[in-house]
Amino acid sequence: MxxxxxxxxxxxxxxxxxxxxxxxxxxxxxxxxxxxxxxxxxxxxxxxxxxxxxxxxxxxxxxxxxxxxxxxxxxYVGEWLPEPLLTSPDVAEDVELAESVSMAMLTVLETxxxxxxxxxxxxxxxxxxxxxxxxxxxxxxxxxxxxxxxxxxxxxARQPRVRVSRSEQRAVVERFLEALRTGQLRELLEIMAPDVVMITDGGGVVAAAPTPFHGAGLVAEVLAGAHRSVVTLETTPVWLNGTPAGRIDFDGEPTAVSLTVENGLITRIYVVRNPHKLTRLDEPSELSR
Structure with a gap:
């Protein structure tokens, strides 16, 4: 042996x-x-x-x-976000591990x-x-x-103050993806906190905002505009970094979207569009402690 x-x-x-x-x-x-x-x-x-x-x-x-x-x-051109990883639901079973690799935590660690x-x-x-x-x-x-x-x-001092359950996170993600798929501006507004922040990372390779968007009205308008600007838009619930999240394909081009949810509302939206950071969306990465 x-x-x-x-x-x-x-x-x-x-x-x-x-x-x-x-x-x-x-x-x-x-x-x-x-x-x-x-x-x-x-x-x-x-x-x-x-x-x-x-x-x-x-x-x-x-x-x-x-x-x-x-x-x-x-x-780096524009906002830098961590590279998202497709993970299996098993990663979320270790709550502390899932929290430590979440996009929200990784962006805090960048500071x-x-x-x-x-x-x-x-x-x-x-x-x-x-x-x-x-x-x-x-x-x-x-x-x-x-x-x-x-x-x-x-x-x-910088991480989300309220830890939400996986079921609550999944429910908000699914509402968000459905609202984005159908272009429902009112629905988007209902599930976002008034002071929501959206950060997009294109790395200078694809279109992305150079600075974050602030406020539910502006973020919802930007997302609804994204819906109107493409021919096909597909949304898929996935597990990213140990947390329920979404994959969005705009005219066949993938985008990874992670949400921070507090008190049932979205407070942060992390949008990774840089194709060099999206190579891990097809096969789950193994993470462990």
């Missing part, structure tokens, strides 16, 4: 760590490739805990890449510095001990505790 390589055993965990730190599946895959090459050169007899060792390796590689990406994202983001992800999502985080990010354990506290407060 052959023993599976620890890297293969923990691959979905390692991908999830990299994806949460980077917000990009493509970059997370590159990090895993770099980490695999390093793992291949390691004397396995010297590694007492392969899982912890691999998480630290992936974290270091993710931080290196994140610092490079931060400069690239400053030059943290690289080290703060890595510390928050490792501690709050994966419950990695402070000592191991310190080794991964090159800080003392005491410093990591302080960074974790600041990051936790930063995220808490």
């Amino acid at each position: 052959t023993v599976e390589d620890p890297f293969v055993t923990h691959r979905s965990l390692l991908f999830t760590v990299a994806y949460e730190i980077l917000g990009s599946a493509a970059d997370a895959e590159d990090v895993l490739q770099e980490s695999w090459l390093r793992w291949a050169d390691v004397d396995r007899a010297e590694v007492r805990d392969p899982r912890s060792y691999l998480v630290r390796t992936v974290t270091r590689q993710s931080l290196n890449r994140l610092r490079t990406l931060s400069r690239r994202r400053e030059e 943290l510095g690289p080290t703060e983001r890595a510390v928050f992800v490792l501690r709050e999502v994966f419950d990695v001990p402070y000592g191991e985080i310190a080794e991964a990010v090159g800080k003392t354990a005491a410093a990591v505790r302080q960074i974790a506290r600041r990051a936790r407060e930063h995220v808490a």
